[in-house]
Amino acid sequence: MTSTLTLKSGTSWTDAWQRCLAVAPEAFRDDRVLNLWNADWQVDGRPLPATSPVDGTPIAGPPRLEGVTARQAVRASLDQHRAWRHISLEERRARVAATLDALSLHRELLALLLVWEIGKPWRLAQADVDRAIDGVRWYVDGIEPMIAGRTPLDGPVSNIASWNYPMSVLVHAMLVQTLAGNAVIAKTPTDGGVACLTLACALAAREGLPVTLVSGSGGELSQALVRAPEIGCVSFVGGRDTGAAVATAVADLGKRHVLEQEGLNTWGIWNYTDWDALASLIPKLFDYGKQRCTAYPRFVVQRELFDAFLAAYLPAVRTLRVGHPLAVQGRDDPWPDLDFGPLINAAKAKELRDQVTVAIDRGAIPLHRGSTAQARFLPGQDTSAYVQPVTLLNPPPSSPLHHAEPFGPVDTIVLVDTEAELLAAMNASNGALVATLSTDDQATFHRLAPQIRAFKIGHGKPRSRGDRDELFGGFGASWRGAFVGGELLVRAVTQGPAGERLPGNFPEYQLMPT
The missing domain is CATH 3.40.605.10 (Aldehyde Dehydrogenase; Chain A, domain 1)
Known part of the structure; x- marks a missing residue:
């Protein structure tokens, strides 16, 4: 598949940089960006080398200031x-x-x-x-x-x-x-x-x-x-x-x-039957390789529903499109429609691959590992920042993937038998931003949702920021x-009236969301 791909016309880093120099010459100079302070663009700081996670192309790095400046x-x-x-x-x-x-x-x-x-x-x-x-x-x-x-x-x-x-x-x-x-x-x-x-x-x-x-x-x-x-x-x-x-x-x-x-956002499955609806959501949950604060990297599934869950989940995750975000069949073809490209850098990709290896070595069961054969890459490009989708069953407590957000395209599944286990598994980290509970019964949702330690909770659908x-x-x-x-x-x-107390999580009190 790689042999016919090429970079979309006019989208190289050099093209983008030249456009920056033309649009804002006050902020971009030669091969570096400037800092903006005291209402002026300053040629200060020590520019660090940087490369694009897309294919290792050298790009402009940050001009790092010292504390005094x-x-x-x-x-x-x-x-x-x-x-x-x-x-x-x-x-x-x-x-x-x-x-x-x-x-x-x-x-x-x-x-x-x-x-x-x-x-x-x-x-x-x-x-x-x-x-x-x-x-x-x-x-x-x-x-x-x-x-x-x-x-x-x-x-x-x-x-x-x-x-x-x-x-x-x-x-x-x-x-x-x-x-x-x-x-x-x-x-x-x-x-x-x-x-x-x-x-x-x-x-x-x-x-x-x-x-x-x-x-x-x-x-x-x-x-x-x-x-x-x-x-x-x-x-x-x-x-x-x-x-x-x-x-x-x-x-x-x-x-x-x-x-x-960050928080470990979780998706619970309990007494649920609408598998077509869940399957339609799975690819979107991988947008940007799950590199976002409201991603869902953990599914907590009622054990007796595990076979039905897999029948919906696995075909959906196998449809994910991964690759170089600018690789097209012809130079004038439309923009590629991908679910995600690289992770932020090669070091993060290696860290995540290592975490997956450790989890499997300690007992996690690999249910899905994406293949690079279907990825869209340019011939000979650097792919060190790319991680294909991975799904693991029951990551062991000794693995970081058990309790921490992977911030990458790795899903973990935990099986539970009781509502108490469901809630405990969904509350594995000390607080989360979002969560979802898929259950057919409205009363069950309204009874369990207040016990989930996430700020926004969806009923069968993802929540966003x-x-x-x-x-x-x-x-x-x-x-x-x-x-x-x-x-x-x-x-x-x-600033508001004297004595105003903003709603939020402060040491002295906490406002619960409604």
Whole structure:
């Protein structure tokens, strides 16, 4: 299958980079991106080498700053914040709307950068860009009642986010935060997305938005981006280890915070018969190789339904399309329609393959392992970052796959005999963001769902993050600080009446979702 594939015309990294140089020459110079602070693009930092997970092509790496320079950037952002918070809401809306227009104009370039930098298939890359644009427009159109009686924070909002959704999570948050009257600071994710974020921030800065974008290691920059007294709020999306350190810091300082962290999201099957409906959902659950916070890597299945579950699950998982996101039969063919491409890098792919090997060595039963024979690869391309779908039965407690989120295309199945076992297995990690219970009986769902330790629970359907009409948060170690979604996203980054208590997971209390 590989012999007839070629790179889609006009989509090489060189093509994308030349377009960046033409669109935003102030932010891209020769073979490197710049940092944005003090309202100017700075030739500072130490550019790190980087390669694309797609096929190992060398791409632009992050220009990593030292902590001293990051502190200067934070102080400069405070000056921007003090000026911006007095800009009228009408003017802020106009500038954010103009930024959205600019992002829309360069939508395809932003999506192409996501393909090369983080390995997103074209369909999902476009969706990431579109969700950012459409989501922020919703706030632009309806911000007045959300902001009524509220004021910006005393300092800028610091954003530290994972690499998997640069536009629909990070840029979306930054633009809503500026709309609410705050200057914003963002750290580019270490693992990818620097060019996409640089282009987005260049378009925002042209419209006069008070945006700061810096690169660097978390350890080096945390003193500035988390602990600096100038910071008014910390917004973090990432793993539990780093998140725990951030949570400790913001709690010690009494700083406003929104900390979204990983959790083992589970899908329970109990007294269920609609197997066609489940089978239709399985391929979509593998979007982007399950590299997202609301992925479902664990199925908890009633033992007596296991044969029916497999009859629905296995044919569906065998339909998954994996490969190079830009490989086509002819140079002018349509974009390839894939479920996922590579993982974020070769090191993560090796780690996941090793975890699968360890789990099997310790007793897990392999039910499915995808074949590279059906993958869409260019002749001779580097495939070290690719992992084919894997399904394991009963990962042993000694395996990381038993209790931790794999963040890759690996499903695990646990069999249970009682409702108590079902709930225990679905609550294997200390809190999750989403869960689903497939059961035919409404009464059973309503009885069991409140006992599942996930923030959003679907009845026979997946739940998503969402940012508009409903809350989003988590339980246990999957979330700390203010909940978000719709008006609460604005409330999380503004000040209300004296004594206001934001809904969220805080040390002193916890609001249960309804």
